[in-house]
Amino acid sequence: MAHRWINTLSDTDVTPEVAFLNRRQMIAGAAAGVGLSLMAQRARAETLEPNNWDDITTYNNYYEFGTDKGDPARNARTLTTKPWSVTIDGLVDRPGDYAFDEIMAKMTIEERLYRFRCVEAWSMVVPWNGFELADLLELAGVQSGAKYVAFETVLRPDEMPGVRYPVLDWPYVEGLRLDEALHPLTIMATGIYGRDIPNQNGAPLRLVVPWKYGFKSIKSVVRITLTDKEPPTSWNKANAGEYGFYSNVNPEVSHPRWSQATERQIGGGLFSSRVPTLMFNGYGDEVAGLYAGMDLKKNF
Numbered sequence: 462m463a464h465r466w467i468n469t470l471s472d473t474d475v476t477p478e479v480a481f482l483n484r485r486q487m488i489a490g491a492a493a494g495v496g497l498s499l500m501a502q503r504a505r506a507e508t509l510e511p512n513n514w515d516d517i518t519t520y521n522n523y524y525e526f527g528t529d530k531g532d533p534a535r536n537a538r539t540l541t542t543k544p545w546s547v548t549i550d551g552l553v554d555r556p557g558d559y560a561f562d563e564i565m566a567k568m569t570i571e572e573r574l575y576r577f578r579c580v581e582a583w584s585m586v587v588p589w590n591g592f593e594l595a596d597l598l599e600l601a602g603v604q605s606g607a608k609y610v611a612f613e614t615v616l617r618p619d620e621m622p623g624v625r626y627p628v629l630d631w632p633y634v635e636g637l638r639l640d641e642a643l644h645p646l647t648i649m650a651t652g653i654y655g656r657d658i659p660n661q662n663g664a665p666l667r668l669v670v671p672w673k674y675g676f677k678s679i680k681s682v683v684r685i686t687l688t689d690k691e692p693p694t695s696w697n698k699a700n701a702g703e704y705g706f707y708s709n710v711n712p713e714v715s716h717p718r719w720s721q722a723t724e725r726q727i728g729g730g731l732f733s734s735r736v737p738t739l740m741f742n743g744y745g746d747e748v749a750g751l752y753a754g755m756d757l758k759k760n761f
């Protein structure tokens with residue numbers, strides 16, 4: 462790959478690990494500071510049920526484990542992540558099951574740390590370990606007819622108590638346009654803060670697309686399909702009026718039920734003021750060109 466991402470953020474920009482680990486409490490504290498409004502609304506929207514204070518502070522963003530009120534980290538422990546393989550199929554020259562260890566053996570040649578901003582009402586800078594999705598796709602050989610990439614999370618009812626409930630249409634699926642997928646900012650993360658990624662964050666590998674909202678970051682990926690049609694995405698299927706295919710961070714486009722113009726920084730202290738959210742989460746110089754000429758209010 463000729464085009465590599467060079468970190469623009471340094472260690473001092475990274476959200477302290479303790480703040481990251483306690484982010485639910487910090488988010489809850491921050492939400493209390495603004496009268497519960499934003500986070501309460503958001504949590505309600507994402508769990509599709511009314512929330513009380515407890516729901517917000519124990520709220521899990523991995524719904525396959527999280528429809529009940531239990532500790533999300535404890536529930537996700539049941540996920541078997543070894544062995545693991547990713548099926549890459551569709552419009553590729555070398556379709557097949559790619560063992561996670563084999564992928565890692567090829568990718569660790571270029572073992573990389575990515576310090577990325579991420580935003581979803583709250584924001585932080587997370588140090589991910591991983592590799593560019595483009596490198597994985599290169600293993601499989603993308604064919605010229607491919608225009609989109611579809612992703613699928615593992616579906617294991619035995620290990621995932623949440624999938625008994627039709628909160629979403631399982632398995633969780635996501636999609637990117639091929640040019641988005643090949644962009645050097647688009648990574649498959651396998652580690653966080655220098656350790657293996659915890660199960661509740663999407664072990665053993667999950668997508669990270671730092672100029673999009675967090676829900677595009679599909680966890681525990683088992684299938685990647687190259688296709689010529691725009692693939693379905695879980696949140697769009699659940700509520701097309703609120704979640705579009707692109708989901709680019711865009712302060713000018715409000716979610717139907719809340720503004721997306723500002724964010725609160727995790728680790729910035731409970732009474733830190735909100736800061737303006739940047740177009741494409743601040744990665745505009747790198748990615749704005751992907752959307753030249755597109756109406757991003759329509760393609761939200």
Ligand code: MTE
Nearest residue numbers: 522523524525614633662675676678679680
């Ligand atoms: N992937 C799967 N398979 N299932 C999910 O419920 N939730 C998404 C995304 N990926 C989700 C998922 C949402 S809503 C968010 S905000 C992010 O994961 C949260 O990732 P984090 O818990 O690592 O912050």
